[in-house]
């Protein structure tokens with residue numbers, strides 16, 4: 001019997017991780033010390049790259065049907081539109097931003113996990129663990145019900161920004177906290193004269209006020225307020241900020257959440273210690289500017305799940321797991337840098353700097369290529385792993401994706417209940433021989449290439465692992481051989497289990 005993976009934390013990242021492992025039929029337990037799911041809207045934005053991965057996971061339709069499809073974001077100042085970035089040209093089948101409260105995201109992910117046979121164990125806290133070398137001995141404490149010791153194969157800390165897994169590993173969470181605080185309000189909004197499906201940012205000498213649609217007349221409002229206040233904001237305070245900084249004529253009502261938050265920007269150096277991994281806010285936290293936090297965490301989970309599944313199924317070498325941190329760490333670093341820049345631009349107070357900001361934004365946002373580049377960068381489709389230890393081979397042509405790049409040939413890459421690589425190549429004897437030789441790692445079906453001149457080996461998460469010129473099969477063979485578990489060792493282990 002395979003030992004289970006223990007996922008600690010049933011936030012969006014832990015739920016994604018558990019559901020992906022369950023999809024690949026890996027025994028998994030997921031615990032959360034809280035009694036129930038969050039009822040706060042928290043992370044509102046799901047970007048196209050995350051939607052692509054949810055599609056491969058088999059649950060994107062429920063998300064698309066539940067959330068609001070935002071088609072653009074606009075920036076306003078002094079009564080005019082400074083710039084507007086439309087999402088229609090994002091290079092993804094999902095060319096919109098899905099606005100969906102985190103409470104709904106968690107509900108949908110939990111339903112998906114349930115459909116795969118998994119279940120969240122609530123009121124269950126991880127209170128201790130010991131890495132024994134061939135597993136992790138984990139103590140779960142249930143209030144009033146004593147302790148349970150679980151012998152897990154691997155432990156994954158998806159336990160949020162204050163991660164106790166990270167603390168117990170003794171990993172530093174290096175970074176800083178911004179000096180400015182923000183208020184946050186989920187309210188009904190009347191009188192806002194921008195399309196009801198469009199996030200809108202208003203710049204004012206006092207600071208910014210931002211409107212993010214949640215449903216047709218309900219918005220998340222965020223505004224910077226200087227230092228952290230001693231008590232929660234009132235609707236009247238938020239209304240006063242909106243009246244001063246917003247476009248005028250707006251009435252707020254029916255608040256469901258009024259709060260404030262400070263911005264921490266921190267990251268661990270290592271995502272793994274022995275048989276323990278970190279993912280999501282446990283590994284990185286940053287400004288919500290750009291709405292990347294939850295997306296980055298869920299993508300951590302997608303990245304790790306297929307690797308862990310292949311290794312646990314003894315179909316790939318354990319060394320595959322060493323690529324997780326080196327791939328995801330640089331992505332988090334980029335997100336930290338990008339969201340910090342966006343936050344600083346929003347917070348500019350000094351008059352010459354604000355004037356310059358307005359001029360630059362107006363000039364740049366007039367250029368279609370810049371608007372397109374910005375939309376693609378926000379969407380996550382530009383995330384890639386150029387320095388991944390898994391990359392093999394080189395470019396097959398300047399227009400073709402190199403190793404480490406995302407490739408969406410539109411043939412169900414990553415879908416299904418087995419973690420399999422896809423061969424993107426012309427259907428010929430060489431391709432068929434490769435599938436026969438590496439039948440454990442490769443899908444049985446080929447995917448047609450963008451043109452006839454190249455061959456690509458695409459990972460279950462849609463990134464190119466190897467690329468070669470047409471017919472250069474030794475490159476692909478070498479990549480697969482490097483990944484594969486030693487055949488004899490794997491067979492012996494399988495016979496024993």
Ligand SMILES: Cc1cc2nc3c(=O)[nH]c(=O)nc-3n(C[C@H](O)[C@H](O)[C@H](O)COP(=O)(O)OP(=O)(O)OC[C@H]3O[C@@H](n4cnc5c(N)ncnc54)[C@H](O)[C@@H]3O)c2cc1C
Nearest residue numbers: 009011012013033043044126159160280281291292293294
């Ligand atoms: C106000 C606000 C707005 C935000 N807006 C956005 C946005 O627009 N877009 C975006 O992408 N991100 C946004 N974020 C960030 C987003 O909410 C987080 O990135 C996301 O929740 C991280 O998910 P997670 O699963 O890593 O951690 P969490 O959601 O924090 O979940 C961790 C879970 O672990 C559990 N836990 C902790 N310790 C233990 C233990 N020892 N044993 C058992 N269980 C434990 C907790 O109970 C919790 O349920 C926002 C955050 C805030 C606060």
